[in-house]
């Protein structure tokens with residue numbers, strides 16, 4: 001196996017006084033799609049936010065391509081190729097679709113061109129002059145992913161991209177993620193919908209109460225179903 | 235002579251024109267305040283001081299370096315913007331995380347210090363600043379004699395307001411500003427240096443105030459008190475237009491200048507209070523301001 005592209009060790013994080021992550025370890029190798037599972041409130045979002053650095057009260061080690069990014073200012077992290085799509089999508093109301101798409105600065109060569117994006121997401125092309133938040137939930141999710149693809153980031157943190165979306169749209173997002181995999185992107189995906197996740201993931205981690213409690217390969221999923229149903233409360 | 239509601243038309247028109255000139259300054263100043271408030275959530279009480287500094291900068295340049303009006307129109311705003319960068323980095327950036335009130339108190343304190351220093355050095359009387367030679371003279375409009383310089387101020391302020399609006403609505407820098415107003419953390423996570431964006435925004439707002447100060451110098455004289463006199467009115471304009479609304483600030487600025495002019499014709503006793511009366515009414519009926527989001 002190659003050197004891990006993203007390696008998190010002993011990550012702890014706090015919201016004010018409240019201690020939420022208690023030492024999270026995870027690794028993601030180049031070109032892998034790794035899925036983080038866990039119940040509501042397990043700390044999945046907090047893990048992604050701590051990796052990108054939106055949460056500043058953190059301890060531990062986060063190395064991206066060999067550098068510890070934890071001490072870096074937030075705006076330096078994206079430049080190392082880390083792209084973040086937040087759970088709430090973060091589409092800007094005062095920007096139209098096109099402006100939302102063009103907002104994140106390019107961080108590397110090799111991002112999707114505008115043509116490629118509008119081909120991949122024809123809905124966005126049609127509505128390029130609409131106010132960002134006037135899009136449907138699914139379109140907003142597409143926009144949130146598309147704008148990161150433009151930047152050339154090669155490590156993506158996706159927080160529940162299928163949350164609250166209709167099955168057809170979920171299918172579509174699945175296609176997009178597989179297309180990204182084929183392009184060689186490295187993806188850390190937070191997902192509760194593991195019927196969706198099993199289509200794209202190479203490996204899984206399971207979180208509970210701010211700890212990693214399990215990890216396994218995709219081909220081991222079938223044997224874990226019962227215990228997973230129990231931990232995830234499905 | 236043509237009369238309107240019993241008033242001679244020429245008197246009416248000339249007061250409207252004077253109102254438009256005052257309105258030009260209200261618009262430029264409230265625009266800068268709105269830009270700063272939109273992004274930094276700070277009510278910049280130092281805005282009047284920055285306006286005054288712009289005028290003094292031009293005056294210094296002329297008096298000690300023989301640098302005239304045109305270069306000053308660029309150099310003074312740049313100088314004041316630079317001073318404001320230091321103020322933002324040293325003082326303001328420390329209070330963003332606190333209640334808005336701290337930013338207001340801080341900038342109020344800064345204004346008192348800056349204006350106090352200038353009053354100490356230059357007293358309260360104004361220093362004259364002569365009109366650039368191309369703009370000397372006056373235009374006979376038939377109903378009034380318009381000093382050409384004042385016509386230039388109206389045109390310049392319209393251009394400045396339009397340019398600022400374009401900057402914010404149509405450029406990538408403007409897109410960063412608008413997005414960071416909504417969610418600075420997310421914008422920063424995309425790799426945009428948001429702290430620097432805040433500094434630049436403050437410098438931009440202060441630079442606009444200084445530019446207005448240079449434009450004002452030949453009309454109102456350069457005095458340490460010039461900022462204090464106008465800034466309270468400008469705050470009322472911003473409240474009436476709606477905090478943080480760029481378009482609101484500009485339109486309300488011109489509009490209230492005109493209203494003030496009209497009041498001088500119809501009920502001169504109220505001309506200096508009419509804006510505050512409107513402010514009270516707006517606050518009662520539409521507290522978010524005429525252009526603010528409810």
Ligand SMILES: Nc1ncnc2c1ncn2[C@@H]1O[C@H](COP(=O)(O)OP(=O)(O)OP(=O)(O)O)[C@@H](O)[C@H]1O
Pocket residue numbers: 015018020038039040041042043044045046047087192
């Ligand atoms: N802003 C906040 N302030 C304080 N506590 C928070 C905050 N956000 C989350 N928490 C707490 O941190 C814990 C982990 O939350 P987190 O959002 O990481 O969970 P999650 O696994 O992403 O859940 P979900 O599946 O519902 O998105 C929860 O107990 C939550 O209540």
Ligand SMILES: [Mg+2]
Pocket residue numbers: 044045046087159
């Ligand atoms: Mg979450």
